[in-house]
Amino acid sequence: MKHLKSLREFIDELEKIGDVQTIDKEVDWNLEVGAIIRRCYDLRAPAPLFTNLTGYQGTGFRLFGAPGALSSSEYPLARIALALGLPAAATGQQIVEQLVAARSKPGIPPVVVPSESAPCKENIMVGDAIDLLAFPTPLIHGNDGGRYIQTYGMNIAKTPDGSWTNWSVNRMMIAGKDTLACLIPGPQHLGVIRSKWTELGKPMPIALAIGVEPGLPFVGGMPLPEGADESHFLGALFGEGLELVPAETVDLLVPASAEMVIEGYISLDETVVEGPMNEFPGYNATEASPKQLFKVTAITYRDGALQAIVAAGPPVEEDHTIIGTTSAAEILYLLREAGLPAASAWYNFEAAVHWLTVSVRRDWHETLGISSTELIDRIAGVIFAGKPSVNAPKILVVEDDIDITDLSEVVWAFATRSHPERGEFHFPNKLSMQLAVYLSEEESHTFKAGKVIYNCLLADLYPAGSRPVKGSFENGWPTEIQERVLANWGAYGF
Numbered sequence: 001m002k003h004l005k006s007l008r009e010f011i012d013e014l015e016k017i018g019d020v021q022t023i024d025k026e027v028d029w030n031l032e033v034g035a036i037i038r039r040c041y042d043l044r045a046p047a048p049l050f051t052n053l054t055g056y057q058g059t060g061f062r063l064f065g066a067p068g069a070l071s072s073s074e075y076p077l078a079r080i081a082l083a084l085g086l087p088a089a090a091t092g093q094q095i096v097e098q099l100v101a102a103r104s105k106p107g108i109p110p111v112v113v114p115s116e117s118a119p120c121k122e123n124i125m126v127g128d129a130i131d132l133l134a135f136p137t138p139l140i141h142g143n144d145g146g147r148y149i150q151t152y153g154m155n156i157a158k159t160p161d162g163s164w165t166n167w168s169v170n171r172m173m174i175a176g177k178d179t180l181a182c183l184i185p186g187p188q189h190l191g192v193i194r195s196k197w198t199e200l201g202k203p204m205p206i207a208l209a210i211g212v213e214p215g216l217p218f219v220g221g222m223p224l225p226e227g228a229d230e231s232h233f234l235g236a237l238f239g240e241g242l243e244l245v246p247a248e249t250v251d252l253l254v255p256a257s258a259e260m261v262i263e264g265y266i267s268l269d270e271t272v273v274e275g276p277m278n279e280f281p282g283y284n285a286t287e288a289s290p291k292q293l294f295k296v297t298a299i300t301y302r303d304g305a306l307q308a309i310v311a312a313g314p315p316v317e318e319d320h321t322i323i324g325t326t327s328a329a330e331i332l333y334l335l336r337e338a339g340l341p342a343a344s345a346w347y348n349f350e351a352a353v354h355w356l357t358v359s360v361r362r363d364w365h366e367t368l369g370i371s372s373t374e375l376i377d378r379i380a381g382v383i384f385a386g387k388p389s390v391n392a393p394k395i396l397v398v399e400d401d402i403d404i405t406d407l408s409e410v411v412w413a414f415a416t417r418s419h420p421e422r423g424e425f426h427f428p429n430k431l432s433m434q435l436a437v438y439l440s441e442e443e444s445h446t447f448k449a450g451k452v453i454y455n456c457l458l459a460d461l462y463p464a465g466s467r468p469v470k471g472s473f474e475n476g477w478p479t480e481i482q483e484r485v486l487a488n489w490g491a492y493g494f
Contacts, residue, residue: 001085003215003238006119006257007306010214011064013082014047019071021046028054029063029147034140037065037311044072047079053136060304061136067152067308068217068318070349080321083214085238092325092405093344099222099237099329100336107228108235110242110253118245118256120209125299126248130178132296135260137174140311143284145275146173149180149262151310152318153210154220156252157193160200165252166193167220167230169322172208172294173274180208180294181274182266185434187447189226194266194292203265205250206294211259211306213242217318222326223387249297259308260301267293278312279435280319282352316349323353323391330388331356338382340375341367343400348407353391354436356383357404360397365459372397372457376425380453384430391433393449398456401470417456427451 004010014020021040027033027050036048050063071078074089081090086098115121125131137149150172158165166189175181184191197204209216215237219230235241244253247263254261271290278284310318324347335342341361347353361367364375379397383389398404402413418424432439432449443449458467469475473482 001238002082003085003240004082005213005243007064007067007211007213007259007308010067010082011047011049011306013088014079017073017075017078017088019046019073019075019078020049022049022051024051026052026054026057029056029136029138030054031139031142033063033065033138033309034311037140037309038313040066041069041311041313041317044070044076046071046073056136059134059136062304062306063136063138063309064211064306065309065311066317067214067310068321070316070321079214080218080325083218085215092346095325096329096332096344096346099326100333102233102237103330103333105236107232108239108241109229110231110235110244111240112253113243113245113256115245119302120254120256120258120261120300121245122303123301124248125301126297130296130299132174132180132262132299133177135301135305135307137307138309140309141278141284141313144173144277145273145288146175146181148173148277149210149307150182150208151312152217152308153208154212154216154255155190156207156209156254157190157204158252159193159196160202164193164227165229165231166190167216169217169220171277173277175272175274175293178296179272180262180264180296181272182292182294183274184266184292185447187431192226197266198268201268203268203295205252206264206266207247207250207252207254208262208294209255209258209260210262211302211308212255213257216242216255217308218322218326221322223330223390225386247298248300258302259305260299262294262296263298263300264294264296267295270295280312280317280323280352281354281435281437282314283437315352320347320349320353323347324349327353327388327391328356331358331383331392334382334388335379338378340378340382344404346404347391348404348410350407351394355394355396356392357396357398357402357410359400359402359404360457362399362401362459364399364457366464372455372460373425375457376453376455380425380427380451384427384451387431389431389451390447393432393436393451395451395453396456397453399459413456414454417458418454423455425453425455427453 078088270293274291332345
């Protein structure tokens with residue numbers, strides 16, 4: 001495990017494998033930055049590092065786009081793998097298993113370090129000096145309602161009694177030089193904590209850390225149980241505590257290596273218009289509406305501060321890689337904890353976290369002695385019991401002869417193994433994301449909608465030894481023929 005403790009260390013590692021494109025040419029923060037990032041997603045190009053931003057020359061401020069996206073290099077998952085401490089060549093299933101292993105370990109709490117040596121304290125704005133517009137936050141999409149400074153940072157808040165600190169990623173738009181407009185859905189953990197402050201009649205203290213170490217957005221996007229502190233899980237993942245320092249104006253601890261920390265309070269009753277914004281389902285489907293007001297009381301930042309930027313939209317971008325990878329890991333952990341023979345779980349990124357595939361061991365029928373219908377019911381009972389089900393409206397269950405990280409194999413299995421009539425199992429009124437474009441207004445507001453599981457299992461349809469076998473290269477020819485073909489591939493003229 002290699003723990004990259006800052007965004008700058010992360011960029012250095014990506015540069016070693018050619019996965020960063022430094023752009024010294026002047027680029028306008030007004031839409032041009034966002035268009036370049038989107039183009040990088042579409043081409044799986046190296047992550048763009050913008051050093052020359054219109055109107056901000058001489059400040060040293062920079063923007064880093066597509067920090068958790070896919071790469072076109074020989075290491076397509078490099079940004080995810082390196083962020084989570086693995087080699088750039090790690091596979092999707094290796095990444096998921098690393099997260100599952102950490103879930104079984106006790107959390108390691110953060111370590112408080114001296115503020116004097118913390119990079120995030122190199123510059124401090126308070127009072128009238130606070131100016132969010134001093135930083136080159138981009139207007140990302142042409143139809144966005146404003147400049148979104150929070151697309152890949154960490155919102156840090158704790159309950160009034162201090163028993164639970166939550167780290168999450170929720171979008172925030174600049175509303176003024178010292179105000180932000182925030183999306184804080186009630187069912188999300190940030191919303192749960194805010195409700196506790198509201199019950200006391202007090203504004204919620206909050207810190208927004210931008211440009212954090214690369215593992216934090218992943219654990220912040222993982223559907224850990226209510227009451228779990230994501231920073232403790234990060235400690236378990238890396239075997240050492242996250243380094244934190246006290247904030248300047250609120251009673252919170254913030255990442256020492258963050259590029260920027262914005263401190264303040266979520267107002268009890270003041271709102272400000274926020275949106276629209278392109279979102280992870282891939283559409284500009286959200287409308288401008290009143291949202292919670294974040295009143296800024298301090299900004300601390302590093303010299304030459306870097307902002308990490310996500311241009312949300314159609315797959316594949318960070319909403320899909322982060323939510324997909326970490327939610328799959330949490331679901332796999334829970335299925336195994338429930339005693340089910342789960343081999344792996346994976347959100348195919350191309351489906352914009354609307355489609356989860358779960359694989360079970362091929363011997364599940366002999367091991368459990370139940371039908372596939374009963375197995376589907378048990379899987380549903382685990383997945384639909386809480387937060388992990390939010391982004392799983394459509395689930396495929398297959399046996400582990402399918403590489404579920406390979407979309408072409410998943411599509412083939414779905415098309416050939418799920419019965420058109422008997423292969424669908426519907427589960428109404430389950431916890432749901434609010435942004436899916438097919439939802440009714442009521443479903444979106446109540447966070448409740450139907451789910452479906454597609455049964456793509458074969459083991460209970462055939463006796464052991466007579467089940468259909470994939471006619472693949474690996475299965476269809478003797479080992480000696482496979483080896484001969486591979487050894488002579490170049491000689492054949494390919």
